[in-house]
Amino acid sequence: MPASDATLAFLSSFLAIPVTYGVNLLFDSSKEKSELAVLCIGVLVLLLATVFAWLFTRPETQKAEPFFGVFCVFAFTSVMGTVIALELDGVIEGFMNFYLLYGEPYLRSAHGTLICYWDGIAHYAMLLMMISALSWNQSCHTVGMYWVGSMVNSMLVFMPANVLGKYGLKWSYLLNIPYLIVPFMFGWRAFRNQCDVIPQRKARQCQQSIWRRPVDLFFILYLMAASVIAVLRGFAILDCQLAITKDYIQYYEPYLMDPGMYGKLQMLVYLFYFLPYYLATIYGLLYPGNGWMVDWSLIHAGAAAQAQVSHIGASLHFRTPYVLRVPTEPEIQVVFFAINASLLLVPQLLAYRCVRRPGLFCKAQDENQVTEASENHVNHLKAA
Numbered sequence: 171m172p173a174s175d176a177t178l179a180f181l182s183s184f185l186a187i188p189v190t191y192g193v194n195l196l197f198d199s200s201k202e203k204s205e206l207a208v209l210c211i212g213v214l215v216l217l218l219a220t221v222f223a224w225l226f227t228r229p230e231t232q233k234a235e236p237f238f239g240v241f242c243v244f245a246f247t248s249v250m251g252t253v254i255a256l257e258l259d260g261v262i263e264g265f266m267n268f269y270l271l272y273g274e275p276y277l278r279s280a281h282g283t284l285i286c287y288w289d290g291i292a293h294y295a296m297l298l299m300m301i302s303a304l305s306w307n308q309s310c311h312t313v314g315m316y317w318v319g320s321m322v323n324s325m326l327v328f329m330p331a332n333v334l335g336k337y338g339l340k341w342s343y344l345l346n347i348p349y350l351i352v353p354f355m356f357g358w359r360a361f362r363n364q365c366d367v368i369p370q371r372k373a374r375q376c377q378q379s380i381w382r383r384p385v386d387l388f389f390i391l392y393l394m395a396a397s398v399i400a401v402l403r404g405f406a407i408l409d410c411q412l413a414i415t416k417d418y419i420q421y422y423e424p425y426l427m428d429p430g431m432y433g434k435l436q437m438l439v440y441l442f443y444f445l446p447y448y449l450a451t452i453y454g455l456l457y458p459g460n461g462w463m464v465d466w467s468l469i470h471a472g473a474a475a476q477a478q479v480s481h482i483g484a485s486l487h488f489r490t491p492y493v494l495r496v497p498t499e500p501e502i503q504v505v506f507f508a509i510n511a512s513l514l515l516v517p518q519l520l521a522y523r524c525v526r527r528p529g530l531f532c533k534a535q536d537e538n539q540v541t542e543a544s545e546n547h548v549n550h551l552k553a554a
Contacts, residue, residue: 176305252290276337280487281432319472404441463531471521478514
């Protein structure tokens, strides 16, 4: 794939800026202002972006990597996310006002603003890295799994909270469905194409007792503490009558009582999705040979980064009512940031450890078997 494909994808993503401005002008001058009209505009813009990506991408590129065009469209919409975030914070004006009024008004919440920033900065960077890697015939597996975790967590919180929260649904809610389906499809294909075998000699060097792996012992202690926190916060938003849960939600994280429901949904994701991962990872660190550890550490790191940036930012953002923000007492802020910063940073370190030293988690085979497995893996990728 030539580098020009990636360059053109990068430059074309900035067409989102004049497109949003022009559509906003046309909508303001139109007499027909309705939610259904905004949905139709959104579908039309996505279709035009898809057609454009399909036309400028060479046929051999499309055949080698069918997700290339999808990533280009998502990069285009990520720039739109940046435009929305800047308009929400009053930096710019007259670009996406029609969409915030008639399309997705729940984006005007603190959580909505933060996920727009995350989509426009973090997701955009990940998409450009994947597009560039594919342009140079390199693997985008590592970044792709991180992106899958971030996207899935974002949608698992955002979509149900919009239904259950105070903002209500609009027709444009349907525009979010591809952002849930595509990451699942990409992740499923990535899982099928993974190769998790290494030479037996290298595996023996890595698969030592947990007492001789102090870094992994630290991660186990962290995962145990994170499990307790997940249960504590999950029970707190479920109106548990224990004094500790009541005190926590009242004094340390009052944002969890926000009627927008984003904080509550995120804590439920921690309780029902992150907690099983914590327990499974403790097992994976104690007992070597679990090939799923590397990919799932990347998915978890992406999900944790998106979750914590959105949660911390929304807990402090001016769009959150003052009484629901983090209290200003120093001792409370120390606890708040200690908990949430660790939930943000340690998963990144765990993913780095798993990617850089995967020997503990891969199946040990002799040199000839590894060579044969690698060749079969490459042939499978070419056939795909």
